[in-house]
Amino acid sequence: MQLALPGFEDYDRVCEGLQEKATKELIASYTDGREMNPSAxxxxxxxxxxxxxxxxxxxxxxxxxxxxxxxxxxxxxxxxKLPRASELKPEVAALLGEAKA
Known part of the structure; x- marks a missing residue:
């Protein structure tokens, strides 16, 4: 996390446009409940x-x-990179379940 002077915490968001806002919302909803890796x-x-x-x-x-x-x-x-568990092929989901056990 980059430190900012008091009052300048949101300085980089001054020009946040519609597409940036929409992309952040999409990312937040898509990654919710998923484990993020460095690649993601x-x-x-x-x-x-x-x-x-x-x-x-x-x-x-x-x-x-x-x-x-x-x-x-x-x-x-x-x-x-981040498929939902329910989106995995059944055989892959079964293998992951066995690996966790």
């Missing part, structure tokens, strides 16, 4: 940075399609 954390941080870039480009009237495609690609990567 990296993906989430990358998604937030991409959403900031999207908001900046959008505010300037520039093309955002590449950034949105990258954001979608990283979300799909996150889905691959």
């Amino acid at each position: 954390v990296f993906i989430c941080k990358t998604m937030i940075n991409l959403s900031r870039n999207f908001d900046i480009l959008n505010a300037k009237g520039r093309d955002t399609s590449r950034v949105m495609a990258q954001l979608l690609s990283w979300f799909q990567e996150l889905e691959d």
Whole structure:
């Protein structure tokens, strides 16, 4: 955690745009109840940075399609890294259950 001077704790959120807010909400809901590994954390941080870039480009009237495609690609990567237990194939779920026992 980076320390900030009193009164500047939320300074980096001053320009938080709609896509960044939506991405943070998506990440929070998707990762709720899941164990995060370093790879998943990296993906989430990358998604937030991409959403900031999207908001900046959008505010300037520039093309955002590449950034949105990258954001979608990283979300799909996150889905691959953090599948829900119920989304696992039954045989894989059974093996995980046996390993925990």
